[in-house]
Amino acid sequence: MAGSGPARITACTVVTADRRAVADVLAGSYRAHHPGHGFTTLVADDAEVPGELGLDPDEYHRLVTSHAGADLVDVLRPLLVRTLLDRYDVVVLLDPDVEVHAPFEDVCVLAAERGIVVTAALLEPLPQDGLEPEHVPGVFDGFLAAGPAARPFLDHWAGQARRRPPHRTEPTWRWPDLLAGVFAHHVVRNPGLAVGYWNLHERPLAELKFFAFRGYDPETPWLLTTDCGHRPRVRLSADPALRDLCESYGERVAREAEDVEAPYEKLPDGTPLTTQMRQLYHDTWSRAERFRHTSDPLGRIAGELPPHPFGDDGGRAFRRWLAEPASPLDAATGLTRLAAAVWLARVDLQAVFPHPRGASRDGFRRWCATHGIEEGLVPEWAVPTEPPPPVAPVDGFGVNVAGYLTAELGLGEMARVVQRAIAAAGVPMVSVVEEHSLSGSVRTGLAAPADVGVPRFGVSLLTVNSDFTRLILDTHPDTGAGRYRIGLWAWELEDFPAAMHDGFALVDEIWTPSEFATRAIAAHSPVPVRTIPVPVPDPGEPAREPGPVTQFLFIFDFNSTGGRKNPWGVVEAFHRAFPGRDDVRLVLKATNGHLNTPAVERLRRVIGDDARIELQERYLTVTELGALYAGTDAYVSLHRSEGFGLTVAEAMVRGIPVIATDYSGTTEFFGPEHGWPVPYAMTDVGPGWPPYQPEGRWADPDLDAAAEAMRSVADDRDEARRRGQAARAHILRTRSTDTAAAWMRERLAEAHQAWLADRRASASRRHPLVAGARRVLRPVRAAARRMGVTS
Incomplete structure (x- = not known):
């Protein structure tokens, strides 16, 4: 800038439509004291933003779907400063609730050479007097003067703000935290700058250049700030000059105020865009985009970006996305994506309904259909649905084999070994592939079996260990409903721990790959445990020449x-x-x-x-x-x-x-x-x-x-x-495979006969004539037992 004339300076602020009045007060006061400067107010939730910042409209609509209010302002502030630096030498960013009382152009000009200029929030440590605030960061986050050298910082800030999850319960996020020692910056220690409730005890109003009315609400003019509501260090009642300053500011804001409805607070159909919707959308968008253009460590590509609600379709795709299941397990149990997100965000729901995809699903579904709708958390169209009824098995002989059949891990390989033996035995088979419950980093790149389909046989072989048996039955209910269940379990210690015993109630018998595992499990099992003769396929005569090493x-x-x-x-x-x-x-x-x-x-x-x-x-x-x-x-x-x-x-x-x-x-x-x-x-x-x-x-x-x-x-x-x-x-x-195949066929045939017998017995118990006869005979048999007669 040296020798090229005065620096071209503009100031700016970012505000949501409902706070436009405070931005107008800021703009007027800044221009009054800096007549040669420009000023830009960006309304964060305005339809003109994409054009003003050079954003793709879809990108902007994803941002306003994920972020609202102060979060959206945080995301757009670095983008605005970066955009304005294309036209100005220095860009000054101010919080909208600032009012300027004197010029400070000398501070702004520093940014042309220093790159980043910030103001000190405190000149001395806070008194340890038990009053509020008790902690103030060293740099005020409502002022930034940026020159050309600030671009790397602005890029970093923009990336961090965009990736930051929507506001949950963490303390207010501050951009000065990103400066640290990474980006060179200059701190101005001027007592007239960045004056606010946090430093009034050390700042004379006579030297005031700009005042930040953070937390001041004209509706409660007796409070300096809502941020210090218990033991404020500075009280309006004790300082008439400060009280007059605040009341005058409140009157100017009131004159500028208009009733404005935020445009992105609802879906196009009028449904409120809730915090859970925003968080769910942001999390899904972030995961999808992280690997959108690059493969993950396993060579897979992430799916499509989720639809936003502000496109040409009136939000229909977004509503469908919220109302659809997020996984095969959710599909099997009727749980919608949004309902699952609401459950995950509420500790009280997790306590009352600990298994929304299992034992608690009916209760959680009723809560969504009543309280969830009343509280505005679950729209009627996103209430969990009744799961589809199980597919009835056929009478014919065969087996459903369910498990990690495409995964490159030990359980998956043992399942494939057993599958090959069953195929060699000529037993009809349906494969049920489970992948969703695996860690996203476990490779599932093997080809799916050719016989993948809906479980249709009366016998199911569940090739997962005890602790995952419940999950696979919930995820694929047709593998268990009305079927004879065989668990293919392995265990590597001599004692089968109590934590694994819950699986016993879910199976009719257990297969293990060794007598060692059989002894460990059978010592606790109420169902039969059998050792399968694990086949080891012959790859052919090895051709190996001894080498020097x-x-x-x-x-x-x-x-x-x-x-x-x-x-x-x-x-x-x-x-x-x-x-x-x-x-x-x-x-x-x-x-x-x-x-x-x-x-x-x-x-x-x-x-x-x-x-x-x-x-x-x-x-x-x-x-x-x-x-x-x-x-x-x-x-x-x-x-x-x-x-x-x-x-x-x-x-x-x-x-x-x-x-x-x-x-x-x-x-x-x-x-x-x-x-x-x-x-x-x-x-x-x-x-x-x-x-x-x-x-x-x-x-x-x-x-x-x-x-x-x-x-x-x-x-x-x-x-x-x-x-x-x-x-x-x-x-x-x-x-040999022949030995294993013969064993599998014999054991599966026995299981099939046991299933048929149980089904016939169940049908008999349900038959009205048989049931009536039982009701008639029950008191007769009871009387006979009292007389010592048995049958």
Whole structure:
């Protein structure tokens, strides 16, 4: 600016339509003392805003759907300043409830060179006298002078304000908090600037340049501010000059005031746009936009932006969006998106209706249809609906298989293994895919089965553990209603915890992948628990040529807990086995590390800078996984416990010898003839590894014995290959698909017959003649029992 003439300065403010009067008083007083300056008042909820700020109309309508009142003003203030900087050298932003009493152009001009100029809210610390206010931030947030160098700050402020959730219960948000030490700024300590209720004890009115009437209401002219209603430090009754200043300001505001209806407080059909609607819309919009133009870590793209209510359709799409279910579980239970948001926002509703998608859904539906409508929280068109009636099963033989059938995690893989055996058995099957209840970061990229459909058979196999059985039945009620239910459960400790026992009431029998898991669950179960012969598919004769480097492999999922899988034990055993050797290599193939950062960091610390150890943290294709197995000389699993140990079995069927903890499910198909069992001592689980109870017990493998086994593989490759061939032969003989298929068909047929018998018995009990006969016979039988006669 030096040498180019006086700075072009404009002032501005942002206000909602209902507060236009205070902005008019500000504008008039500012122009009176700065005749060469411009002044812009932006009415935040005015239809002209998109054109004035260069916003896309849809973008603006999303903003006014998410934000109202002071929140909307916060969002638009940095946008206005940034826009005006295209035409002026300095832009001064003032709160609308400010009145100017003297010029301060010298302060404004500083921004041309300094970039950001702000004013001090206090010149001295507040007195510790117990009076209000007790705390005031150091910079007044109702004044900002911005020059060209302020653009990075304005961009940052605009982004933060836009992402900030609509006002809930947190303290008033202040833009000076964003300055901190990141953006250079100049603080002016002038006693005539930023005068208000917070600093009147230290500011003489005789030096006043502008006064902020924050919290002053002309309707209650006896109060300086509604922000200090109990023990105000400054009282109007004690200062006639201050009282006259406030009353004069109130009269000017009253003269300018007009009755204005806020244009974006209602939907086009007249329905109030409630706080819950705004919060729900903002949260959904933010999530959708976060990944709209980039893939998330799993390669998926977020869905479409939610519709706003101020488009050409009169808000119909927005109302449909609020009234539709947000998930398959909500669809199955009739819960609307808005009703779910209202429940989530109200602690009292959560206490009275703890399960709005389950046991409490009828009560919550009635509350929405009565109190929800009366309180203006749930419009009639967004009241939860009655869930559709369950689809009646057919009489024919078959099974519905429900679970995480497309997810790359242990439960999903075991479900797919069982599905393949059922298909091999020739049993008709319908697949029910559940994905919604999974964490958004769990990969569900596998192709859905070809037989996905509506559950139509009388037997359902629920391939989720006890703690998720209720959820899958609520989400997909047709899998449970009137069906014989089989739970495919796994558990990895010797004791099945009481927290898991609720699932017993939801199933008719339980399948587990090992005798180890069966013993743990059966000790508490009121229903039969059966061990399935888990099949291990044969990938074909392995083609593997020994290389100069001996490669060890361990595959695991961090979601199955690092504590149980114990990858750091594998690394420590490797280090003990091969100090200084460069003819060995260890590959750790892991998934879901992004959900378990502490466990990943612990593993990386144990690995250190050992270039012989590779940690692969990505999903592999079938071809890539096959190549990884083909280059492996021994598989190492120093687990603390396994319900079955599928990766151990998959290594064995490929002819790979195994080094594994000699405990739990793996011992049922693995022994010294197939590799090197590692001895162990029992130890407490300890805290930090849910869902396993801290007082539970699991194995602590002997790492020195594991290291010795690893040296045996590296030093005697021929013996390792011999044990690998024995492992393959053993798995093919004992874990064939044919054996599993025969077992599945027989057990499913028995379940189907039990279901048919129960259905016939139920029909008989409901038949009017049978029911009448029972009513007649009941007193006769009671009399007979009294006489000692039995039948």
